[in-house]
Amino acid sequence: MNIWDQTNECMLREELEQLQLERLQATLNRAYKNVTCYRRKFDEMGIIPEDIQSLGDLSRLPFTAKDDLRLNYPYGMFAVPLREVVRIHSSSGTTGKPTVVGYTRNDIKTWSQLVARLLTAAGVTHDDVVQITFGYGLFTGAFGLHYGAEQIGASVIPMGGGNTEKQIMIMQDYRTTALVGTPSYALTLAERMEKSGIDPKTLTLRVGLFGGEPWSEEMRREIEQRLGIIATDNYGLSEVMGPGVAGECIHRCGMHIFEDHFLPETIDPETGEVLPPGSIGELVLTTLTKEALPVIRYRTRDITRLIYEPCRCGRTMVRMEKPRGRSDDMLIIKGVNVFPSQIEEVLFQVEGCEPHYQLVIDRVNNVDTLEVQVEVNETIFFDEMKKQRAFVEMVEKKLASTLNVGARVKLVEPASMPRHEGKAQRVIDRRKNV
Ligand code: DLL
Numbered sequence: 001m002n003i004w005d006q007t008n009e010c011m012l013r014e015e016l017e018q019l020q021l022e023r024l025q026a027t028l029n030r031a032y033k034n035v036t037c038y039r040r041k042f043d044e045m046g047i048i049p050e051d052i053q054s055l056g057d058l059s060r061l062p063f064t065a066k067d068d069l070r071l072n073y074p075y076g077m078f079a080v081p082l083r084e085v086v087r088i089h090s091s092s093g094t095t096g097k098p099t100v101v102g103y104t105r106n107d108i109k110t111w112s113q114l115v116a117r118l119l120t121a122a123g124v125t126h127d128d129v130v131q132i133t134f135g136y137g138l139f140t141g142a143f144g145l146h147y148g149a150e151q152i153g154a155s156v157i158p159m160g161g162g163n164t165e166k167q168i169m170i171m172q173d174y175r176t177t178a179l180v181g182t183p184s185y186a187l188t189l190a191e192r193m194e195k196s197g198i199d200p201k202t203l204t205l206r207v208g209l210f211g212g213e214p215w216s217e218e219m220r221r222e223i224e225q226r227l228g229i230i231a232t233d234n235y236g237l238s239e240v241m242g243p244g245v246a247g248e249c250i251h252r253c254g255m256h257i258f259e260d261h262f263l264p265e266t267i268d269p270e271t272g273e274v275l276p277p278g279s280i281g282e283l284v285l286t287t288l289t290k291e292a293l294p295v296i297r298y299r300t301r302d303i304t305r306l307i308y309e310p311c312r313c314g315r316t317m318v319r320m321e322k323p324r325g326r327s328d329d330m331l332i333i334k335g336v337n338v339f340p341s342q343i344e345e346v347l348f349q350v351e352g353c354e355p356h357y358q359l360v361i362d363r364v365n366n367v368d369t370l371e372v373q374v375e376v377n378e379t380i381f382f383d384e385m386k387k388q389r390a391f392v393e394m395v396e397k398k399l400a401s402t403l404n405v406g407a408r409v410k411l412v413e414p415a416s417m418p419r420h421e422g423k424a425q426r427v428i429d430r431r432k433n434v
Pocket of ligand 1: 091140141142210211212213214215233234235236237238239242243244300302322323326
């Protein structure tokens with residue numbers, strides 16, 4: 001089986017920890033010296049980089065949050081002068097100011113190498129034709145995957161986002177073998193093909209590399225079945241690098257975190273306490289090699305579990321489970337913590353429900369309400385009220401037993417929900433406007 005960087009991806013843990021410590025110390029020194037925000041935080045806690053003598057000392061360091069980047073907008077967190085920065089990206093910034101991230105020439109090289117690792121882990125080689133459906137622009141997704149795919153020598157089609165008809169035409173004519181994008185867009189493509197009478201199985205497509213948003217195992221099965229491909233997951237975030245932080249190997253049992261470049265921890269999101277290995281908690285990442293924008297103990301807000309058991313692929317790098325949602329996307333409904341992914345799992349198990357849904361949360365007379373609007377296919381009889389009611393009740397019951405809180409289900413006509421070209425927006429929380 002192919003491993004892009006055997007020496008580093010299969011390193012003995014002892015060696016890896018030594019390398020991590022050396023790189024950590026160098027990162028802390030650079031950050032302390034060059035970034036006012038870090039110097040101030042360290043000084044406030046009475047810590048200097050030399051105090052960190054082991055990986056265990058990491059927990060003594062302050063966290064970094066998205067707000068630190070926002071407060072230092074646009075370039076205040078950069079550890080190098082702008083003339084050494086060769087690329088600038090930014091996160092979507094749906095709330096408040098976007099966060100701006102920069103890369104030196106070396107950072108771009110590292111980034112390409114790490115994405116090459118995840119593409120190779122998913123089985124992509126120089127023989128593949130890779131179609132990138134992420135939007136090219138400030139979002140890190142397209143450029144990140146693009147450079148990595150070129151690095152391994154694949155033929156890259158830089159399609160960009162949207163334009164679904166054309167995506168399908170190109171896929172057929174250019175004989176695309178690997179599809180890169182969000183998992184929700186993969187389903188949009190599948191649906192459009194089915195509508196146009198194109199059997200996806202007649203295409204040359206064989207593998208999909210999806211990421212950028214949460215998706216469930218049920219959604220993976222649906223994509224694999226409808227597109228006739230193997231679907232793999234990869235994870236990353238702009239502040240830490242973009243894609244290329246972690247990726248699944250063909251065993252698809254968690255995403256290998258490239259630990260020689262990122263040091264992972266899981267913490268209790270409430271208290272900030274570091275949790276024992278193997279616990280479910282918020283992922284915190286420290287970059288070990290980034291030059292332009294080193295981040296120390298960055299709170300990702302993603303809830304996951306780290307798996308340290310060896311993987312059959314031979315890589316020694318720890319794996320992270322599919323994030324179960326974000327600690328800040330976590331909905332609290334009548335005091336109960338609910339992750340949208342739990343709802344998705346239930347809906348995907350119900351025959352007749354389509355993978356298109358939206359959650360509307362409101363507060364009526366001081367009581368939280370959750371409405372799950374879900375598209376159904378033609379097999380659900382809208383003209384037979386009794387059958388429809390029974391169906392709704394069945395879904396509501398399933399949801400209630402999984403979520404421990406009641407949800408109202410509203411069925412909507414086939415093809416009436418918005419389709420997504422980039423990341424899916426599935427939650428409408430009206431309580432925020434109250
Ligand atoms: O989404 C980077 C990326 C692009 C990763 C393409 C993979 C592929 P941001 O826009 O900063 O960066 O969003 C980062 O998206 O904190 C997670 O909440 C979520 N996310 C990213 N990948 C996954 C995934 C890019 N595979 C935020 N599973 C992260 C679940 C994911 N959530």
